[in-house]
Amino acid sequence: MKQLINVPERVVADALRGMAAAHPELTVDVEQRVVLRGDAPVLDKVALVSGGGSGHEPLHAGFVGPGMLDAACPGEVFTSPVPDQMARAAAAVDSGRGVLFVVKNYTGDVLNFEMAAELAQDEGVQVASVLVEDDVAVTDSTFTAGRRGTGGTLFVEKLAGAAAEAGAPLERVERIARRVAASCRSFGVALTACTTPAKGRPTFDLPEGELELGIGIHGEPGRERRPMMTSGEIADATVDALLADDRPHGPVLVLVNGMGGTPLLELYGFNAEVRRALGERGVAVPRTLVGNYVTSLDMAGCSVTLCQVDEEMLRLWDAPVSTPALRWGR
Amino acid sequence: MKQLINVPERVVADALRGMAAAHPELTVDVEQRVVLRGDAPVLDKVALVSGGGSGHEPLHAGFVGPGMLDAACPGEVFTSPVPDQMARAAAAVDSGRGVLFVVKNYTGDVLNFEMAAELAQDEGVQVASVLVEDDVAVTDSTFTAGRRGTGGTLFVEKLAGAAAEAGAPLERVERIARRVAASCRSFGVALTACTTPAKGRPTFDLPEGELELGIGIHGEPGRERRPMMTSGEIADATVDALLADDRPHGPVLVLVNGMGGTPLLELYGFNAEVRRALGERGVAVPRTLVGNYVTSLDMAGCSVTLCQVDEEMLRLWDAPVSTPALRWGR
Amino acid sequence: MDAAFFRGWLTEVASAVDEEADRLTELDSAIGDADHGTNMRRGFTAVVTAVGEQRPASPGAVLALAGRTLVSTVGGASGPLYGTLLRRTGKALGEAPEVGRAELASALRAGVDAVSRLGGAVPGDKTMLDALVPAVEALGEGLDAASAAAERGAQATVPMRARKGRASYLGERSVGHQDPGAASSALLLAALARTGRQGGGPAPDAGEVRDD
Amino acid sequence: MDAAFFRGWLTEVASAVDEEADRLTELDSAIGDADHGTNMRRGFTAVVTAVGEQRPASPGAVLALAGRTLVSTVGGASGPLYGTLLRRTGKALGEAPEVGRAELASALRAGVDAVSRLGGAVPGDKTMLDALVPAVEALGEGLDAASAAAERGAQATVPMRARKGRASYLGERSVGHQDPGAASSALLLAALARTGRQGGGPAPDAGEVRDD
Ligand SMILES: Nc1ncnc2c1ncn2[C@@H]1O[C@H](COP(=O)(O)OP(=O)(O)O)[C@@H](O)[C@H]1O
Ligand SMILES: Nc1ncnc2c1ncn2[C@@H]1O[C@H](COP(=O)(O)OP(=O)(O)O)[C@@H](O)[C@H]1O
Ligand SMILES: [Mg+2]
């Protein structure tokens, strides 16, 4: 597989230089691998910090800005960042009202963010953390590292970010983040594997005529391999997996997310089928987001995230946001 | 190649259904294949209509909304829409102040839009047209169908859209559109070919270790095949091709555009190299847009568009826009 | 040749195009954008439906309707071009309920001229005109001769360097491939010859014989 | 064994990891995310630089610095886990300028326990602990025995079903592949044995002999 890169070792640093060039409204520390709101620390505002392995762009750095994250810490490709990054970011964005870490549930992310929280607290920053674990493909969480954090991260960062922007104190921002995290369910499907810069070849072998159901966002194979399915069949299987795990009692926000290599034309077509499938099962959808938001490099495929919402959460979703990848309102 | 579709024949209709579901602010006529601003016709405003083959999403339907297009007409994949679509769109968005057609320079698009203009004029709609022909890879335009319209389309639609939104009359909107079109230069590079739904296999053979320079956005091979290059080398070759054609006398807007299959991580890294290459050649860059905007289905690769701007054009660029794919300000 | 003859021809084209769609797309894939087969199939399927439903009374009206239908359903370059070909040919045929080969030949020439004006191409540019122009010229010798000329014209595009349409972007790299539009034009002419031989068009090289 | 011995060990690990990085990534590719080789290489390259530049005086300080360096440069699961292993082992060794095998054995046990506590894994979960725990237990019989035990432990992960780390997401599909972290742990122990044999650590199974 060919890649638009210089050398694998420099991929993340190059991307950060490119972000800096494209987004003067952000402060990008290429050396220390921290991306900050240009106006950080924002006076009297609880700050949100997230981060994780690179390769999922625009997550997380693309969500830094008013109404969402105050800072993002990109790790190497598919590798959690190191604690120093998060601690440095926390110190840079803390206005004195505390920092919320948004952590996707992977062993590496959890451990590094834990260490970062200790470091930051040692430096007098008040830190709370919320774990995103929304991937219903991981079923027996007692015999696993637990559910993976995937598309739900976008909802947690958006809604908690809106609450923080509105001036909520840390405890409330944390509570909302937890509520959103608990309300999110995701399920992903791969048509092809992705290729990491370091490996230079697809991470697993997925022949023509087959797909993987229940994949994660790190190029790992999924729960089950099946003969190729139509968009409508994939939507049915995905929605069934989501509703089997948790039947929403109210309306849901829907993220129809591309894994990076699937054309937008196909994603929109898939959204039509997801909407049909949800409609047939009586689930109301007040808002939908379609696009490549939580990706797995060049993987072809998609994931669907449902986030059950009440009035307040819907208001937080609609609140203005101004980041490279998500922008509306104001 | 696997695709997230139902059947090839329904790809465009499915995508439109999905757009309708995701974007209640748009009016999507799936049957007639027209996407309109929900508030069309906008009182006392010149209307912009564009369209072209599908497979380049978010272009054009993703650019429908306040500050940009009033309507888009998607054709079949890589096939210009038919005149009836544009004529119907023109009638639907005309407020009496006239309609500007934004046409990418391909034989099919030109002919169909010409016929549409006749139809619309027959119905009393005042129509002007602007041709986007920005692809410098097509050199000897006397012995070809002329330069292809690619990334420059985004700038024409945005800047002319802003002028129309500000209340400019048709003649002025047309003049600005022409000026923008004349100020744009693009050059594209493919690392892989794309796969159309109808064909189901890559449109041409591009082996490991090779790339194509000077490609278009319809899966056609390029001007030249070369051994694989680094991101920095591709940036140098691209910027050289652009500046050799026309050396800007002032600052340029830059679009670093993904062809659909290249991860955002790589695109941002490429942007760093493009910025370096422009800097080394003394070109100032007040604004940059990085992302998948004018795509070629799942093709891996990128294009760079430079749009030379004066103060007024920069103001038009910065003016508020609110479409599915491009949104800022207000 | 009456309206039924031309309906027959269009039906014959539709089934030929349907059978050969993959080959046309394959040709377009080499030097274009891999849609010519689907474009032609979509267009002629719609044409058959339209002329079958509306059953225009004269050859001219059949072709004019077919042309309008192509324009409204195909898109791309081939939609307006083939649409114009049939529309102008139909217009030139006028209202007459039956037409002879000479009238057809001159009407087709008017249609082909309109294609050339619309697209700005001439023979040698590696387009459908490389099949259409020689076909029209050979039409005086009968439908089979026209079909053979179209086929030769299509084959002759292989070594050409394209100067019009998408293939022109490829410059030298367009050499060595047959033009898809020329190939589909040859299908149109072959279908015309078959229709002539079958139902009751003029027998091959049978001069002004009118039957059916 | 003095500070130089431990610096030697870490250098030995770094070169083993560098050589075996592709294999580790390949293993991680089968049941993880294809980064374990690059992670380990990045970490131990940084470790060698750090201990080479700062040259801590005691074995404990060398390992503590190495552990901190891993935490700060690796990321992922292996960064905090291997970082903790070395940091805690170093801490347990204290300030002494030289340490014997018994002290090393008990310090390493403390380190391995800390890894188990941090990650919540136990032997049988198909993690690095499946190599580390048997190695520590065999350390009484010498460095070579520990290395052999680690290698056996790593091999023994092949038929296991993962219950921790990324591989656990695969459920049954994780069976039949060696755990990458267990494989890298075996490399660490093999490097320790080599260092012992070379420079002047305790001779294989030589009991409390201290030299260098
Ligand atoms: N200017 C032109 N004049 C005549 N024929 C043309 C011209 N441009 C293109 N064509 C014909 O159209 C064919 C391509 O048709 P098609 O693939 O359906 O449309 P598109 O090129 O828009 O994808 C070409 O093979 C060529 O024969
Ligand atoms: N909870 C855990 N306890 C002990 N070791 C673990 C645990 N989780 C993962 N590991 C080890 O870490 C290795 C993976 O390391 P690495 O690939 O560098 O990190 P990541 O899994 O974050 O990509 C696994 O092979 C396993 O040996
Ligand atoms: Mg990892």
Ligand SMILES: [Mg+2]
């Ligand atoms: Mg086409």
Ligand SMILES: [Mg+2]
């Ligand atoms: Mg074509």
Ligand SMILES: [Mg+2]
């Ligand atoms: Mg890994």
